[in-house]
Amino acid sequence: MGRYLSKNHPAQMFLMLWRHHNLIFQLIKRDILMRYRGSFAGVLWLILAPLLMLGLYTLVFSVFMRIQWPGVTNNLMYSLLIYVGLIILNFFSECMNRSPIMIVSNANFVKKVVFPIEVFPWVIIGTTLFHAMINTLILVAFSFFLLGKINITILLLPFLFLPLIFFTLGLSWFLCSAGVYIRDIAHLMAFLLQIVMYLSPVFYSISMLPEMFQKILLLNPLTFIIEQARGLVIFGTFPQWTTLSVFFVMSMCVAYIGFLGFQKTKDGFADVL
Numbered sequence: 001m002g003r004y005l006s007k008n009h010p011a012q013m014f015l016m017l018w019r020h021h022n023l024i025f026q027l028i029k030r031d032i033l034m035r036y037r038g039s040f041a042g043v044l045w046l047i048l049a050p051l052l053m054l055g056l057y058t059l060v061f062s063v064f065m066r067i068q069w070p071g072v073t074n075n076l077m078y079s080l081l082i083y084v085g086l087i088i089l090n091f092f093s094e095c096m097n098r099s100p101i102m103i104v105s106n107a108n109f110v111k112k113v114v115f116p117i118e119v120f121p122w123v124i125i126g127t128t129l130f131h132a133m134i135n136t137l138i139l140v141a142f143s144f145f146l147l148g149k150i151n152i153t154i155l156l157l158p159f160l161f162l163p164l165i166f167f168t169l170g171l172s173w174f175l176c177s178a179g180v181y182i183r184d185i186a187h188l189m190a191f192l193l194q195i196v197m198y199l200s201p202v203f204y205s206i207s208m209l210p211e212m213f214q215k216i217l218l219l220n221p222l223t224f225i226i227e228q229a230r231g232l233v234i235f236g237t238f239p240q241w242t243t244l245s246v247f248f249v250m251s252m253c254v255a256y257i258g259f260l261g262f263q264k265t266k267d268g269f270a271d272v273l
Contacts, residue, residue: 008263010256013169020119027119028126050135054142057082070207076146077234083139084233085202085226091132092168092222093193098124099172100179100186107273117269118262121172125165132161143233151236160232160239164225167251170258177265180272201226221247 006012017024036045058079069078102120109115136157144150179185200222206214217223224247231237 008260010259013255013259016116016118017122020116023116024119024122024126027123028130031123031127032130046131046134047138050138053086054079054083054138057086070205074146080139080142080146080234081205081230082203083135083142084230085200087132087135087139088164088222088226088229089197089200089202090135091128092164093196094128094131095124095168095172096175096189096193098128099175100183100189102176103180103269104183104273110269110273117266118173118259121169121176121258121262124172125169129161129165139233147234151233153232153236153238156232156239157229159244160225160228163244163248163251164221165251166248166255167221170251170254170256173255173258173262177262180269181265196220196222199223221251 058076069081072078072081099121102124103110103117106117106120110117140150140154143154175185175189199217199220201217206217206223206227209217224243228239228244232239
C-alpha cells in the first residue's frame with residue numbers, strides 16, 4: 001500500500017514502522033546493549049540505575065527535607081510522586097538530548113543510499129521507551145509496597161503515554177534534521193531541558209503554585225501528562241479523557257509536521273556530513 005502513497009503522506013509515519021520493524025528492533029537492541037557494554041554490572045544497570053535514583057530521592061525528600069505534598073501524609077509517598085514525574089521527564093529529555101546528534105553520529109548510514117534514515121527517531125523513541133517501561137515496573141512494585149495495592153487505573157498508562165510518544169517523535173524528527181545543519185542545537189538543548197525541568201511539576205504539585213503560575217505551567221504538555229499519571233498510579237483516578245483526546249490530536253499534528261520537515265531536508269544530509 002505504501003508504494004501508492006507519496007513519501008510525505010501522513011500514513012508513511014506508520015508504514016515505515018511496519019516496513020522496517022526488524023531493522024528498528026535490531027537498532028534498538030544494539031543501542032541498549034552498547035550503552036552497558038564494558039561495565040561491570042552490564043545490563044543489570046537497567047534495574048540498578050532506577051533503584052538507586054528512587055532510593056536517593058526517597059532519602060533526600062522524605063528523610064532529610066521532609067517536604068509536604070498537599071493531601072499526602074506519608075513522607076515516603078513524596079518520593080513516589082517524584083518518581084512518576086521523573087519517568088515522564090526523563091523519557092522526554094533523553095529523546096530531546098539524543099535527537100540533535102543522532103544523524104551526525106550515524107553519518108556512515110546516511111551515506112548509504114538504500115538505508116532508511118527516517119527510522120532513527122523511532123529508534124530513539126524505542127530505546128527510551130524501553131527504559132521507561134523498566135522504570136514503570138519498579139514504580140508499580142514500589143507503589144504496591146507503599147499502598148499495599150495496585151490501582152486498576154494503572155492499566156490506562158499506555159493511553160497516557162501514546163500522545164506523549166507522538167509529540168516527542170515529532171520533535172525528534174525536527175531535531176534530528178536541524179542538528180545536521182545547526183550543530184549548536186545539541187549544546188542548546190541541555191540548557192532548554194533545564195528550563196523544561198523547572199517548568200514541569202516533577203518536584204512539586206501544580207496545586208502548590210499561585211493560579212497565575214499554574215496557567216503558565218499548563219502550557220507545558222508534560223504538566224498534563226505528569227499530573228494525570230500520578231492520578232492513575234497513586235490516587236486511582238481516571239484521566240481527563242477530553243483533554244487527553246485534544247492532546248492526542250495535537251501530538252499527531254506535531255508528529256506529522258516533524259516528519260514532513262525531515263522528509264524535505266534529508267536529501268541534503270550527505271552533502272553536509
